[in-house]
Amino acid sequence: MIMAGIALSDPNCPFNLLIAAALLSGVGGGAFASSMSNISFYYPKRLQGMALGYNGGIGNLGVSISQLLAPLLMSVGGTSIMIEGDSPVSGWPANAGWLWFPLCAASAILAFFFMSNQPNHGEKTNLVSLINFYWMEAFGFLASFIGVITLIQTRDAAMLNTPAGQVIHKFLLVLLACACEHVFMLLSPKKARDRVKKQVVIFKRKHTYVMTWLYIMCFGSFIGYSGSFPKLIVDLFGYLTADGCLQTAGDFVPAGNGMTSDTCEGEWKVGYDYPNPNAPNGSAVAWIGAAVGSLIRPVGGIMADKYGGAKMTNLAIIWCTLAAFGQGALVQTVSQMEDPTSNKAYYGLFIFLFINLFACCGFMNGTTFRTIGVLFPPEEAGPVLGWSSAIASYGAFVIPVMFGIALQAGNPQITFYCLGGYYVTCFFVNFWYYIRPGCEKPGV
Numbered sequence: 001m002i003m004a005g006i007a008l009s010d011p012n013c014p015f016n017l018l019i020a021a022a023l024l025s026g027v028g029g030g031a032f033a034s035s036m037s038n039i040s041f042y043y044p045k046r047l048q049g050m051a052l053g054y055n056g057g058i059g060n061l062g063v064s065i066s067q068l069l070a071p072l073l074m075s076v077g078g079t080s081i082m083i084e085g086d087s088p089v090s091g092w093p094a095n096a097g098w099l100w101f102p103l104c105a106a107s108a109i110l111a112f113f114f115m116s117n118q119p120n121h122g123e124k125t126n127l128v129s130l131i132n133f134y135w136m137e138a139f140g141f142l143a144s145f146i147g148v149i150t151l152i153q154t155r156d157a158a159m160l161n162t163p164a165g166q167v168i169h170k171f172l173l174v175l176l177a178c179a180c181e182h183v184f185m186l187l188s189p190k191k192a193r194d195r196v197k198k199q200v201v202i203f204k205r206k207h208t209y210v211m212t213w214l215y216i217m218c219f220g221s222f223i224g225y226s227g228s229f230p231k232l233i234v235d236l237f238g239y240l241t242a243d244g245c246l247q248t249a250g251d252f253v254p255a256g257n258g259m260t261s262d263t264c265e266g267e268w269k270v271g272y273d274y275p276n277p278n279a280p281n282g283s284a285v286a287w288i289g290a291a292v293g294s295l296i297r298p299v300g301g302i303m304a305d306k307y308g309g310a311k312m313t314n315l316a317i318i319w320c321t322l323a324a325f326g327q328g329a330l331v332q333t334v335s336q337m338e339d340p341t342s343n344k345a346y347y348g349l350f351i352f353l354f355i356n357l358f359a360c361c362g363f364m365n366g367t368t369f370r371t372i373g374v375l376f377p378p379e380e381a382g383p384v385l386g387w388s389s390a391i392a393s394y395g396a397f398v399i400p401v402m403f404g405i406a407l408q409a410g411n412p413q414i415t416f417y418c419l420g421g422y423y424v425t426c427f428f429v430n431f432w433y434y435i436r437p438g439c440e441k442p443g444v
Contacts, residue, residue, distance in 0.1 A: 004021040037385045049302055050301050053297050060297060067230065163405050218361050234282055238275065247266040304371070335410070373385070
């Protein structure tokens with residue numbers, strides 16, 4: 001937070017510094033995964049859905065709070081700085097970096113002095129535990145660094161020129177980072193390594209991979225949509241395409257009302273994308289989706305406790321699949337309109353379907369974690385919760401990349417259709433293992 005606040009106070013801040021700040025913020029994601037793993041030990045199986053739902057829902061709420069407050073805080077302050085771009089603006093972007101600093105600092109102090117380790121973790125001081133935690137986090141940073149460097153060095157490879165090749169490239173990098181992280185764990189201190197070995201047993205369990213596949217659908221989609229939603233509003237409704245004159249001052253004037261290639265005092269453009277003067281304010285609604293998904297997560301957990309996590313998950317998958325295919329059809333219509341000035345008529349439906357997607361994903365976050373909590377014995381449930389949430393977090397990287405590639409290809413709907421198809425596979429996987437008559441693990 002401190003690094004981000006300082007970096008964003010300078011308009012000439014190097015991009016590499018922002019990357020470093022983003023990388024370090026990943027500690028928060030690691031702590032979140034740890035908290036989900038830890039809290040499962042304190043509640044009986046009949047209350048796993050509620051406990052995990054509230055803990056995860058409140059944690060996820062930080063996404064929407066950031067999307068709501070960061071733009072507001074960036075508009076107030078002392079001496080503003082100019083942010084250059086197609087439409088230069090002045091503001092206080094450093095406030096976005098300082099937003100969470102007070103809460104993070106207070107939480108760290110309270111946790112260090114007042115939280116206790118579980119008895120099965122042994123007699124260790126908080127300082128020793130903190131050192132062990134950051135030692136393991138360092139391996140995660142190193143694995144991520146290898147993945148990023150590989151991404152940069154291989155992104156121009158000829159075999160990756162196709163949209164499919166670019167998507168496969170990103171998935172392979174995720175697998176590379178995961179593999180490196182597991183190799184680096186062998187370098188951890190002996191006591192920590194011995195504890196890791198005890199947890200490695202989860203990778204011999206078939207249901208670890210089944211639940212990871214399902215949780216990627218839930219949390220991976222939620223966090224991926226959270227990052228993509230604001231940008232999609234801008235990409236689909238924030239620009240118009242027209243022939244016109246790009247004046248020497250940088251303003252674009254569409255053809256018509258006396259503006260022709262002959263009267264143009266600048267460069268005449270054909271099929272030029274320019275900012276829509278009547279574009280909807282995406283920042284005013286972008287936070288709603290993540291808020292809905294976060295607030296409904298405890299509801300999913302509580303209903304899963306009462307009716308069964310697998311059953312509630314499959315009901316939500318049907319809802320989520322319909323919303324994904326519906327959104328794909330709508331986005332296809334909007335992106336292919338001959339008169340883009342009329343696409344605003346679809347804006348309300350676009351927001352409605354996206355909020356439905358967030359609601360489904362948030363609900364399933366609660367139901368699937370309840371399933372994990374009752375499916376595995378306590379000593380394995382925690383590691384599975386941590387593993388699945390960590391892998392699903394890659395959705396924050398993969399899904400925006402998928403949308404970016406699809407938008408470049410002029411087919412943004414493809415991403416929704418692919419995700420909808422993935423949700424269908426999750427429906428049948430969940431049904432086969434946990435719902436059908438004679439299934440392996442009924443009642444979870």
